[in-house]
Amino acid sequence: MPRSFLELFGVEPKAVAQAPGRVNLLGEHTDYNDGFVLPCAIPQKTRVEMALSPDRLDHFAAEDLGQRVDCEPVGPTPPGFAAYLHGCLTLVRQGGAVIPPVLMRVDSQVPMGSGLSSSAALEVAVLRALRELFHLDLDDVRVARLAQRAEIEYAGVNCGIMDQMAASLADEHHMLFLDTRTLERRLLPLPEGAELLVLDSGVPRRLEESGYNERRRECEEAARLLGVAALRDVGDPGELAALPEELAKRARHVVTENLRVLEAAQGVDARRFGELMNFSHRSLRDDFEVSIPALNLMVQLLQGEEEVFGARLTGAGFGGACVALVREGWGTQLGEWVLDRYREKGQLGTLLVPR
Ligand code: GLA
Numbered sequence: 001m002p003r004s005f006l007e008l009f010g011v012e013p014k015a016v017a018q019a020p021g022r023v024n025l026l027g028e029h030t031d032y033n034d035g036f037v038l039p040c041a042i043p044q045k046t047r048v049e050m051a052l053s054p055d056r057l058d059h060f061a062a063e064d065l066g067q068r069v070d071c072e073p074v075g076p077t078p079p080g081f082a083a084y085l086h087g088c089l090t091l092v093r094q095g096g097a098v099i100p101p102v103l104m105r106v107d108s109q110v111p112m113g114s115g116l117s118s119s120a121a122l123e124v125a126v127l128r129a130l131r132e133l134f135h136l137d138l139d140d141v142r143v144a145r146l147a148q149r150a151e152i153e154y155a156g157v158n159c160g161i162m163d164q165m166a167a168s169l170a171d172e173h174h175m176l177f178l179d180t181r182t183l184e185r186r187l188l189p190l191p192e193g194a195e196l197l198v199l200d201s202g203v204p205r206r207l208e209e210s211g212y213n214e215r216r217r218e219c220e221e222a223a224r225l226l227g228v229a230a231l232r233d234v235g236d237p238g239e240l241a242a243l244p245e246e247l248a249k250r251a252r253h254v255v256t257e258n259l260r261v262l263e264a265a266q267g268v269d270a271r272r273f274g275e276l277m278n279f280s281h282r283s284l285r286d287d288f289e290v291s292i293p294a295l296n297l298m299v300q301l302l303q304g305e306e307e308v309f310g311a312r313l314t315g316a317g318f319g320g321a322c323v324a325l326v327r328e329g330w331g332t333q334l335g336e337w338v339l340d341r342y343r344e345k346g347q348l349g350t351l352l353v354p355r
Contacts, residue, residue: 115315
């Protein structure tokens, strides 16, 4: 049995906050290219409880991981989950807020390594708890920006802002259409008559060990060679012909993916939205090369189903989950059916949404 805050620390928490994971429907690997994204919150959340520490150390507990870390507020970054907590605390402290040592207990329903932004959910939940306990003047965008800095500076992933904006501003019932350059955003309804299905492939990945940072460097190099600030500034894939072949493929994914998000955000029907998702998967697989055989198999099984409008890998790739847009009311049944076919091929996946 996981121990409560009281059992762990001998006092009741003084602030409690939570934040959701997210699933991205379209707009993958576009956010660090100043592009467009379309994520949605998932029902799974991360919860953080907090109180003042009785001594001069920060004390962190993650019961579901069976980990406890005691940490100097001004000291080296601890490993594992504590890096995110220490990172958020340090950034807020550096920002000028007087934050004494704290006790923190975290628990999360957001699966780790599935491409559903468990780390952003954790960062945003920590910052929300800090905001509540210390009455910090932080709006939701500022929370997202601090959370992104924690990820970059303390977890070593040179990520964009999508995940943290989604954890801070998205809900389960809308898609968050976000321009990652200006942070202009709108909440949009899902296509009529459709719902989301999210399946974990059972193949985990760690972003900091994956090709993520390398892809980012490739995109920046392509933008530099094209003489634009970011690949967002290329509107026509025809402009990429001058690039070396591999960089042209990477850039083509980003440019076409932005076009897909912009089209979807205009309000297309479920059938067209699904088509755009299928194209997105193909582009991630063939041009951006971040898919793996298990994800391709799962997507192929999903795409073969009559009631599935479209399917693709979601998140950074290299493992993790797939998202499908399916006929309303069909999610659970389809998910179980596809997971059976997946198991027949020797793979073990899980149904994450609907819950
Ligand atoms: C990870 C990053 C995001 C984004 C996606 C890919 O989730 O944290 O910023 O780049 O990968 O779309």
